[in-house]
Amino acid sequence: DTEVTQTPKHLVMGMTNKKSLKCEQHMGHRAMYWYKQKAKKPPELMFVYSYEKLSINESVPSRFSPECPNSSLLNLHLHALQPEDSALYLCASRPGGANTGELFFGEGSRLTVL
Amino acid sequence: RKEVEQDPGPFNVPEGATVAFNCTYSNSASQSFFWYRQDCRKEPKLLMSVYSSGNEDGRFTAQLNRASQYISLLIRDSKLSDSATYLCVVNQVNAGNNRKLIWGLGTSLAVNP
Numbered sequence: 001d002t003e004v005t006q007t008p009k010h011l012v013m014g015m016t017n018k019k020s021l022k023c024e025q026h027m028g029h030r031a032m033y034w035y036k037q038k039a040k041k042p043p044e045l046m047f048v049y050s051y052e053k054l055s056i057n058e059s060v061p062s063r064f065s066p067e068c069p070n071s072s073l074l075n076l077h078l079h080a081l082q083p084e085d086s087a088l089y090l091c092a093s094r095p096g097g098a099n100t101g102e103l104f105f106g107e108g109s110r111l112t113v114l
Numbered sequence: 115r116k117e118v119e120q121d122p123g124p125f126n127v128p129e130g131a132t133v134a135f136n137c138t139y140s141n142s143a144s145q146s147f148f149w150y151r152q153d154c155r156k157e158p159k160l161l162m163s164v165y166s167s168g169n170e171d172g173r174f175t176a177q178l179n180r181a182s183q184y185i186s187l188l189i190r191d192s193k194l195s196d197s198a199t200y201l202c203v204v205n206q207v208n209a210g211n212n213r214k215l216i217w218g219l220g221t222s223l224a225v226n227p
Contacts, residue, residue: 041219042201042217042218042219042220043158043217045214045215088155090157090158100146100205100213100215101146101147101148101160101163101203101204101205101215102148102160102163103158103160104160105157105158105159106157107156107157108156108157
């Protein structure tokens with residue numbers, strides 16, 4: 001079982017809705033990530049937080065807004081999304097000192113935008 | 115040329131077979147390498163980090179060839195439960211000394227009874 005917990009597992013929203021995805025880990029990891037994955041494609045990096053500060057934004061549209069309230073929590077706020085934003089949104093964390101590629105993923109939130 | 119390339123497969127093999135996947139990378143400054151496994155509609159899970167000297171974990175062996183810029187994954191005595199997509203991941207360093215994980219498209223493996 002994964003130690004990175006994501007909620008909700010499934011989300012259906014309209015283009016005018018505002019919703020949030022949540023991610024939680026209690027492993028003491030200080031780097032947390034949001035990835036987006038479409039079917040039959042690899043994960044695509046969106047944001048990286050390091051020690052609760054946003055360190056990487058991969059030119060993600062502003063309709064996606066990340067937030068890191070504390071070292072255990074990571075949110076992704078969604079507003080005015082498009083149908084093409086439908087995807088699996090994966091949260092990941094990495095232990096401090098671990099190799100950059102050694103990520104622990106949550107099970108993901110499967111988002112459908114109508 | 116893609117930064118990280120994998121044969122998408124699918125590789126269909128019988129139980130007990132040995133199967134090998136290769137992954138090539140284009141940036142010679144790449145520093146570290148990983149294999150992830152992803153089951154259908156599940157999250158990716160780290161299978162192995164790949165070290166310069168090669169490393170083995172049970173039935174799985176990973177090798178790195180820096181001169182030819184490829185990594186490989188060998189699975190011996192395949193089990194039905196090995197059926198998954200295997201993703202090659204490369205930690206690349208760019209001109210600004212920034213590190214970025216580059217993911218391959220994955221190789222699909224189906225182990226048949």
